[in-house]
Amino acid sequence: MLKVAIIGVGTVGASVANILKDNKDIITARAGIEIVPTIGVVNDLSKKRDVTIELTNDIDKVLEDDSIDIIVELMGGIEKPYEIVQKALLKGKSVVTANKALLAYHRYDLEKLAGNIPFEYEAAVAGGIPIINALRDGLTANHIQSIRGIMNGTCNYMLTKMINEGVDYDTILKESQELGYAEADPTFDVGGFDAAHKLLILGSIAYGIDAKPEDILIEGIQDIDTPDIDFANEFNYTIKLLTIAKKIGSQIELRVHPVFISKDEMISKVDGVMNGISVIGDKVGETMYYGPGAGGDATASAVIANIVDIARRGKGSPMLGFESDNKENLTIMPKDEIETKYYLRLRIEDKVGVLAKIATILGENEISIEKMIQKPFNKTCAHLLLSTHTCIEKNIHKAISQLENSKVVTIKPVMIRIED
Structure with missing residues (x-):
């Protein structure tokens, strides 16, 4: 039996606990061992949550409990989760996280600390799309030439409505907030920062290059207006917020910004809140990954896939997926x-x-x-x-x-x- 503690029992955390319970039989059969969600850590014990597991606000109680095998970190933020994940790894506990911001800044430190202790993070990029597994395992034989992704559902939803229905930016932003797609302060999404965190994780896996958000080009969709959409339609383009990682000689382009992209390209057809990622390998050519980039059950599905992977393998794999060292001495293109x-x-x-x-x-x-x-x-x-x-x-x-x-x-x- 593997016992799991969930740090942060919000929408995703509750989904993880409930799916592990509801689909217990099939998950046990596929993992080869029973996986039990044992306890959840929350800030506010008075808040009603749709889970049956025990809840506590004492994180140390969980970290010091030797019976807990796997810590699932879903609390969000950067420095506090970094401290918690460090403590968990030092205690020899496996860790699964969906925290893209944490990984954007601390992925190399945590990979080094983890060593052979399982440290998994599939849900940190594109929700339910298994893109990290694809890069780490499925495309191992390939040099990755480029990655282009639509990895923020809020921006994609807004741009789709602006292009297809002629809705102006301010109106669709307000609608997105009312629907829960955008936060009260939407800057993290519409400014491109959420997508940039995800790009940095994929760039690490594909190229072994250490970059922080401050090192790369990041722009958002705030300035897009009707004349831009008209021009796009005139010349068979659509507009997307695209994450781009591209190898040019010994340099790697890492950038996030709106683009005009041909309507004939597969990735241009990813609309609404959906995510899509195109990867070009030197041997396989282009592969395309499509699915929900957020949502409780979709993200929880990726979290549980990592838990099952840990149950099967019982040891860690390199954080970078391919080789930890940047043997090609690749640098970020200015x-x-x-x-x-x-x-x-x-x-x-x-x-x-x-x-x-x-x-x-x-x-x-x-x-x-x-x-x-x-x-x-x-x-x-x-x-x-x-x-x-x-x-x-x-x-x-x-x-x-x-x-x-x-x-x-x-x-x-x-x-x-x-x-x-």
């Missing part, structure tokens, strides 16, 4: 050296000479225009919507600064990258 295509939305004065001046500024920064549309905004101004050929990130930012300071652009330009 943000300003990224090369891609770009879309610009400029509000300009509608008069002679404006287009020539814009073209001159772009040309001086080694940027050439690929497509362009001009649409009236009011009696004196127009929206100029354009896409570029491939250029360097630092050049587009320099050009945007010059355009913003020119007398022909009336407000700050909006830039969205194009993923071809």
Whole structure:
């Protein structure tokens, strides 16, 4: 028998306890041993919870209990769970976590501390999609060339509604909050930070590279507006918040931001609150993973898969999945050296000479225009919507600064990258 303690009995924690109880027979058959949810740790004992397990607010009681085999950490946050997971591992207890923020900052420290003690984390990325298992086990024979993911259901739901139904950003944000998809302070989701934490975990597994959120390019969906959607539709694009990990020589691009992506690509068809991840391996080619990225039962399913894995194997596997060491000496590509295509939305004065001046500024920064549309905004101004050929990130930012300071652009330009 394996005894499990659940730290944080919220939606996911309650689902873990109840699924282990409701599906006890089939889980025991597949694990080869009975798995028993024994106790849950919560902050507020007075709050009603839909579980039958014992509850306590004394975390030390659980950590010091030698009969507890597996700690499931579902409390959220960074430093407090880090302290708890460290203590659990030092006590020789196996750990399963769904805490992406914890792993974004402390995954290497915890992997080193765990050693041969099982430390699993499938539910930390894309909820019910077994993407970590796919990278760690299913694609072991491959060098991973790229990972592109839609890994925040809130942003994907909002963008889907904006594109398909013409709903404006503020309206759909309010609706998302009412539906429980977005928090009262939605910055973590709409600003791209939630997706970035997940990207860093996948980047570690695929490339063995240690990066923190502060090291990579992170942008959100807050500036997307109707003209951008119109331009996307005009040229067979859709708009997604995409996480991108890509190997370029000895460097790794790690970035999260909105993109224009062709409607013909498989990942562009992932809509609503669903998640999707495309992985390209040098031998297998492209594989695609699709499913719910959040929700109590979906996330609990991934947590329990880790528990069963621990029951079967009885020992840890490397946190990085492939090799712990960065043997290729890969480095993170500096943000300003990224090369891609770009879309610009400029509000300009509608008069002679404006287009020539814009073209001159772009040309001086080694940027050439690929497509362009001009649409009236009011009696004196127009929206100029354009896409570029491939250029360097630092050049587009320099050009945007010059355009913003020119007398022909009336407000700050909006830039969205194009993923071809």
